[in-house]
Amino acid sequence: MTRLFCQDHPDTLRLDATALKTRPGAVLLSQHPFYPGGGGQLPDQGIVRWHGGEASVTGFSEEGGAIWALLADGIEVTGEVQAEVDPLFRQLMRELHTDLHVLNALVFRDFDGALVTGVQMNADGTARIDFDLPDADNDRLRALEPELNDVIAQDLAVQTHHLSLTAAHAEKGLLRSRSVTPPPSSEGLIRIIEIVGLDRQACGGTHLASTGASRPVKILKIENKGRYNRRMRIGLQGV
Template sequence: MTDVLPRPFAVDHPDVLQLDVAALDARPGAVLLARSPFYPGGGGQLPDRGTIAWNGFVRDVVGFEPTADGLWHLIGDDAIPDGTIELHVDPAFRQRMCEQHTVAHLVNSAVYTLFDGALLTGVRMTDSDEFSVDFDLPKVAPEQPRAVEDAVNAAIADDRPVRAFDMPYDDAQATAGLFRAKSVAPPRQADGLIRIVDIDGLDRQACGGTHLVSTVQARRVRVLKVDNKGRQNRRFRIGLGSD
């Protein structure tokens, strides 16, 4: 049976970007930590960037290996970290991921509403001001991307709080609209719960990523283009900070 992986610390503490922790284990080029401010990636969100330091040495974190015991942090050489490990997450990159993930939920909410419950088929966050969100849609009329754009920008201007809570996984599955992806969903946690992200009065769905604390922290968006990616797939290309 596959081990249920613990929920990343960063999901519940996105404001913690620096932490000192003891190494649980190490090997050349990697160290295992029970707690880490780094988000290892998932659900279309890119892994955090940053550094680890120990005994005067500093290395970039270049990857992660989640396990049931903790999170392996990979570095770019054969050094063996030991003792107390100082962890520093790149704040600008974390902010970008939180912004894109929150805006992706707003796009998802607008499309779900305007297209009669259309399901998500993929999210591709990036290290730029553009990213994409895919949906199970046969067609998009010329005026509909602007309607999505207007709905998202209205939600940003509304300054809606973004919160998260846990609920029983089976209850979430039985509640319409909490699972928005066509083929994947955040996994059941070891305690039988699942995390739900709630954008006040607008959107509520299962999610395992990091987010802003309010929609107003996001920049205005534009729907730059809608691409056909198959008979039933439409890719909404989103630009952040657009006038």
Template sequence: MAIYLCHEHPDLTAHDASVVDARPGAVALSRSAFHPGGGGQVSDIGTLVTSDGPVTVARIEVDGDTWWHMLDDESALIDGDVEVRIDTDHRHRVASLHTMSHVLNAFVYQEFEGSLVTGAQINGDGTGRMDFDLSQIDNDRLRALEAPVNDVIERGHAVDAVYVDAAEAAATNGLVRSLSVAPPPTDDGRLRLIDVAGLDRQACGGTHLSNTAESPPFKIGKIENKGKRNRRVRFTLGA
């Protein structure tokens, strides 16, 4: 798991950068506070302000060590110095969804004897879903977790990112919650954990809030059976 600029400076949403590579509709920068997405989370979106005006960044595509900032204008070719501006509304929606998905995950893990995540999707429109390794359960038990998730929002738990030794994390139950994959360690053998104070601690490379009180209310929607052992929970943010 790489340590991104947005990990080191989560409040950095505007900064200067230089173009280091370009092709029509895409540009690589000397540094970027965009989150590239991954693990089911969409990437940041935003704007590059050039000498000719602003250009919209629709998504990030990662090719090895190169982050291509994919432009709305597929014919645009830019160079020189730019100002990077992250779309803060989009960042906040995604960070809220991702943080609350951790809270939901924590309650599912407690309620259903360590059930693991089999898939997740965090979208930029305020919708998301998580898949859990669950078989014969009453969907109403899952839907009832909406209330305690919203209680966590109201109480305002601090959310922090910490790094621990990957070997230590592997030996600790519950830090890695995915059934099939685990986040890769950093180059120096550490794993990034998201710590929701007093409630949850698990490995993750996504964007998150600094306090659960920053999230809009959480709503569980449709719950679907996806195979014999897979239960899909859809959720949204809003009033």
């Protein structure tokens, strides 16, 4: 997988670019700041501007390892453009994704290394994370909310590292999903998100620079989904 600009520079939301290839409703840019979606995180929203016009980005399409931006109204773009991410939406996704990592870390610690079976972040400021927890006490899971918010308030630094696939598999607890592992980069490296002093795990999404940049979180609901899955729903307070 090609290493994304947004993974290394999540605060850079605007880039000048050239339309390398184009067709009605889609453009392949020389560079862009967008996260195209994946790992339960929604794709960025944004705009592509050019001299005399602009179009909303409605999604992304990966074709032969290249990521095309899909444009509203079938617009066809040529020449020099400017690609810009919606800052509020990016912030929302960064908060939710970082908060899910905090919750994941607490569940992994307190429930015998329970693995993740599914994740989804939503545009309304809510998210859900599913764990392989057939015998968990829901009240114990709900009781994690104060510590979850305490970690957010501690403003722990969030750092990015890269490890070889071999090293990532060798480090216990680094790969938390039961079924999905972030694909290695073209250099054969796995991206690691570290919340300093709390957690390290493989992930390809965008995150905050520190936990304190998130709003407080509420555990909204805990559900049994099938024989093994326990679903925890969270929401950002004030959204």
